[in-house]
Amino acid sequence: MNNLLxxxxxxxxxxxxxxxxxxxxxxxxxxxxxEVFVRSKQGLDHKHVGxxxxxxxxxxxxxxxxxxxxxxxxxxxxxxxxxxxHASNPDEAASLYDPANDKVYRHPTFYDLPDELSxx
Amino acid sequence: xxxxxxxxxxxxxxxxxEPKDWxxxxxxxxxxxxxxxxxxxxxxxxxxxxxxxxxxxTLQRKAILIAKVQDEAGHGLYLYSAAETLGISRDEMIxxxxxxxxxxxxxxxxxxxTWADMGAIGxxxxxxxIMNQVPLCRTSYGPYARGMVRICKEESFHQRQGFExxxxxxxxxxxxxxxxxxxxxxxxxxxxxxxxxxxxxSPNTQQSMKWKVKRFTNDELRQRFVDICAEQIKILxxxxxxxxxxxxxxxxxxxxxxxxxxxxxxxxxxxxPCNKERLDxxxxxxxxxxxxxxxxNAFAExxxxxxHKNSVAA
Numbered sequence: 129m130n131n132l133l134x135x136x137x138x139x140x141x142x143x144x145x146x147x148x149x150x151x152x153x154x155x156x157x158x159x160x161x162x163e164v165f166v167r168s169k170q171g172l173d174h175k176h177v178g179x180x181x182x183x184x185x186x187x188x189x190x191x192x193x194x195x196x197x198x199x200x201x202x203x204x205x206x207x208x209x210x211x212x213x214h215a216s217n218p219d220e221a222a223s224l225y226d227p228a229n230d231k232v233y234r235h236p237t238f239y240d241l242p243d244e245l246s247x248x
Numbered sequence: 249x250x251x252x253x254x255x256x257x258x259x260x261x262x263x264x265x266e267p268k269d270w271x272x273x274x275x276x277x278x279x280x281x282x283x284x285x286x287x288x289x290x291x292x293x294x295x296x297x298x299x300x301x302x303x304x305x306t307l308q309r310k311a312i313l314i315a316k317v318q319d320e321a322g323h324g325l326y327l328y329s330a331a332e333t334l335g336i337s338r339d340e341m342i343x344x345x346x347x348x349x350x351x352x353x354x355x356x357x358x359x360x361x362t363w364a365d366m367g368a369i370g371x372x373x374x375x376x377x378i379m380n381q382v383p384l385c386r387t388s389y390g391p392y393a394r395g396m397v398r399i400c401k402e403e404s405f406h407q408r409q410g411f412e413x414x415x416x417x418x419x420x421x422x423x424x425x426x427x428x429x430x431x432x433x434x435x436x437x438x439x440x441x442x443x444x445x446x447x448x449x450s451p452n453t454q455q456s457m458k459w460k461v462k463r464f465t466n467d468e469l470r471q472r473f474v475d476i477c478a479e480q481i482k483i484l485x486x487x488x489x490x491x492x493x494x495x496x497x498x499x500x501x502x503x504x505x506x507x508x509x510x511x512x513x514x515x516x517x518x519x520x521p522c523n524k525e526r527l528d529x530x531x532x533x534x535x536x537x538x539x540x541x542x543x544x545n546a547f548a549e550x551x552x553x554x555x556h557k558n559s560v561a562a
Contacts, residue, residue, distance in 0.1 A: 158339055159544070183547065187544065194322075199402075218268045218270075
């Protein structure tokens, strides 16, 4: 089973060579993978919705339109080739995203101010 | 705690597992098998219904059926994408389907012989699928769960349009009523089999429940399906083809008859009425579409080179 598993991760993991390059060269028939981001309405961010294969950006947008926005899900689409996305390493998540609870002064409630003070 | 314990703790506390997180190899393989099998089912599932697009009784029914089949293609894509995040390529999955190594839902190996089958598939087959899929919206693997949320939103249209087809037939001529009952007769038992083997013969269930890849056992979901359908069919004024179907006041569930497991395993192992036809159709579509994939690649490559040349010249 293991030799069937090629690793096409989103982006790369530090210390690992980009996994997809070898596989892609050996198989030129495969269309590259694109990540799709959809803005559901004006004023909101584009949000990741999934991925698809397409030969180029234009086709990726057209296919994303057909697959991800058939029922008013969006008004705008971004596509990015998956290999272009760089991601943080989940193994370091604990230290990277440590909530820093000891730094209570980062929160507005840390400051003890008189009740008479308003609009602040 | 070792990695496996950290992993299990995340699952136990409903923290979703994401593609780059550490996971046991067996979890990865189980998911690849389950998700790709699910994806293949969506894609092969387009064939029995595609059969009726050109013969739908009205233009509206035809438009609805096209929209439904297009949805199935989309569902296949969501699921293939989710499986790809686990490290298997699309090409490998397609190759496994075409070689027969990967399975798809056996239900699609039955033929669609009348228009009423479109109704029965929507109501019973999609109904059974929904029963399986709704709990999967909370499955432990993030990309799979997100895909399922999207799919479940769309499945509801499928089931309702199917029931409506049957409802219209059930109020029609004697011939139409007979067609409605005949379709239910043929699709009921295969739909019951969609939930898979009985719990005591489903060796992977326990591990899958522990990993929250599965949320309910096959028998639990099957019972729920029976309870719902036994009530819904009253609105159609039709019968479920099971003489043992009876409300059990004590259990507060419907009792039902024996499933023909021999037929189930026979179809799974490739001897159903349409196994060969379905696979042949898939392989043919893939092979005959090869030039399109190659041409699109060649075109993209040419555009890239042209853009590069222009930027150098400028």
